[in-house]
Amino acid sequence: MFTLIYEFKLKPTSAQIATFEEWLEQCRKVYNYALCERKDWVNSRKCPVNACSIKSEYIIPADQPAPNYNSQAVALTQAKKNIPALKQVHSQVLQQALKRLQLAFEGMWKNGRGFPRYRKAGRMRSYVFPSMGKEPIQGKYVKLPKIGLVKFIQSRPIPDDATIKQARIVRRASGWYVQLTRQWKVDVPEISPLGTxxxxxxxxxxxxxxxxxxxxxxxxPFKHLEGKLKSLQKKVSSKRFGSNNRVKAQAKVSRLHERIxxxxxxxxxxxxxxxxxxxxxxxxxxxxxxxxxxxxxxxxxxxxxxxxxxxxxxxxxxxxxxxxxxxxxxxxxxxxxxxxxxxxxxxxxxxxxxxxxxxxxxxxxxxxxxxxxxxxxxxxxxxxxxxxxxxxxxxxxx
Known part of the structure; x- marks a missing residue:
């Protein structure tokens, strides 16, 4: 199997942008809630058997297994019945948020990375559609499950002999992008160490x-624009927290980081x-x-x-x-x-x-x-x- 990722810039409508942002927020909440469950379970096992904490204690049964992707995916299905906001998001998109958390823990266990952290507002920048329907590319539009046709700029030709396996929607300072994962059912031979x-x-x-x-x-690139970045960051710090002017100033900082x-x-x-x-x-x-x-x-x-x-x-x-x-x-x-x-x-x-x-x-x-x-x-x-x-x-x- 041979896989390549093609990235294109999206041109969504204002309603589609609102949907993208709402889905990102729901993915962030699901990620944080699942992380909180795992941290509570870990903290409940830190207390000595002969003493309790002075302030408080995590009361979780001793025979309750550690939360994992499978158990939290089942709990997510039950939560969607009681939380209307979760029903608006594609079910596989929310499951991918749990998979992202699972990969973060595997990276901590296997590769020595730090303990996963909570995502504050605006820190979740992408979500994934793990499967696409039939004919996801229709002219200048990409068909996303439960969202519909979204216009994109085709900056490079898309081969027709490959299957689109998944799509990732990414938010950056310069706009919204889609990353299409295309897969070919071919065996690529290994490159031989010959020649110059x-x-x-x-x-x-x-x-x-x-x-x-x-x-x-x-x-x-960073050193050449460091002075300009420092000036923009000073302007952000001088704005009142939570104001629209602070949001605009922070957007300029983000665009400069993307430029670098x-x-x-x-x-x-x-x-x-x-x-x-x-x-x-x-x-x-x-x-x-x-x-x-x-x-x-x-x-x-x-x-x-x-x-x-x-x-x-x-x-x-x-x-x-x-x-x-x-x-x-x-x-x-x-x-x-x-x-x-x-x-x-x-x-x-x-x-x-x-x-x-x-x-x-x-x-x-x-x-x-x-x-x-x-x-x-x-x-x-x-x-x-x-x-x-x-x-x-x-x-x-x-």
């Missing part, structure tokens, strides 16, 4: 350095396509993104968005038929790419690599990219023959 290769080293001075000697500048994110993402996609034009194999370093986000350069690292770039590069390589693999990043700047001997640690201020063993000199980031390329070639079973200055590594299959 390049290695990529990401950084702050150069956003990306390539093993062929090319470097790309760091756009720093779009600028960064567009740069990542353009760079990814450039790199795919140069080689048949691309190797990148395996970064500890969580550790970098907690360091002294956390703000600059988050502004660069290396995690998003590597995900986009992987997706672009898959679409273009280019082999992609990550390799360990430890010691890439401490090894000479020509003689492969250790050169010792370098300070961040030292931007030139000069080997004391063979005298090889080049940019520090380019040297690290060439080490990444060598490690990638060795990982896929190639033998590096020699380093050709300006042309990368000549290699052969083992």
């Amino acid at each position: 290769s390049i290695g990529i080293d990401v950084g702050l001075i150069h956003f990306a350095a390539v093993s062929n000697g090319r470097t790309f500048p760091n756009p720093r 994110a779009n600028t960064r993402k567009n740069y990542h996609w353009e760079l990814a396509h450039n790199l795919c034009d140069w080689a048949d194999m691309i190797f990148a370093e395996q970064l500890n993104l969580k550790g970098l986000a907690r360091g002294m350069l956390a703000k600059s690292c988050l502004d660069a968005g290396w995690g998003q770039f590597l995900d986009i590069l992987r997706a672009c390589c898959f679409k273009r038929g280019v082999y992609f693999q990550k390799v360990p990043a430890a010691g890439t700047s401490q090894t000479c790419p020509k003689c492969l001997k250790e050169t010792g640690k370098k300070k961040l201020s030292k931007r030139v690599h000069k080997c004391q063993h063979c005298g090889y000199t080049c940019d520090r980031d380019v040297a690290a990219a060439r080490i990444i390329e060598i490690r990638g070639l060795e990982a896929v079973g190639h033998t590096v023959v020699k380093l050709s200055e300006g042309k990368g590594h000549v290699h052969r299959r083992r």
Whole structure:
């Protein structure tokens, strides 16, 4: 099975916008209520068996099982009979809100993420239709269950040989969007690690350095607009809480944040396509993104968005038929790419690599990219023959 997501901007009527917002609010309430049930059950198990809390205690029977998706979905069905607002929302949309909470807990258990938090008003920005009816695309309209035809801007052609499995309605500062998940019943062959290769080293001075000697500048979208963002946030804080002027000022902040994110993402996609034009194999370093986000350069690292770039590069390589693999990043700047001997640690201020063993000199980031390329070639079973200055590594299959 092969799946792609197509995103289009919606042009809903005022009545449809009111429906979208009401459904988001009901999904938020269902999410928060289900989270409250789970937190109460957890807190009821924290009390010692021989003592009670001074203030209050959660009285939940000891034999009552922990709430999960199945039990809360059954309770949701019963709640819809007593709460008229829930009847207006598509039943599967509300169930997807419970599934989102279940995934949040699974992420906490398996991936070490934090405990799920409540969603305040405005924080729920999307909901999902897990199944679509027949012929959901009708000209310039998309047919949503229980809502009807909603106009959208078809910014790219939609293939007819795929099935629309689900639709996600997303609210952003610039408007409403629909994400259509299309699925093909085909088997996509794996990409073989053959042909020319390049290695990529990401950084702050150069956003990306390539093993062929090319470097790309760091756009720093947040840093360039940080002053304007700070000014808009000051205006928000000066407005009275709950007033329409505060809502308008906050909308300007949201639009600027979206502009920053779009600028960064567009740069990542353009760079990814450039790199795919140069080689048949691309190797990148395996970064500890969580550790970098907690360091002294956390703000600059988050502004660069290396995690998003590597995900986009992987997706672009898959679409273009280019082999992609990550390799360990430890010691890439401490090894000479020509003689492969250790050169010792370098300070961040030292931007030139000069080997004391063979005298090889080049940019520090380019040297690290060439080490990444060598490690990638060795990982896929190639033998590096020699380093050709300006042309990368000549290699052969083992």
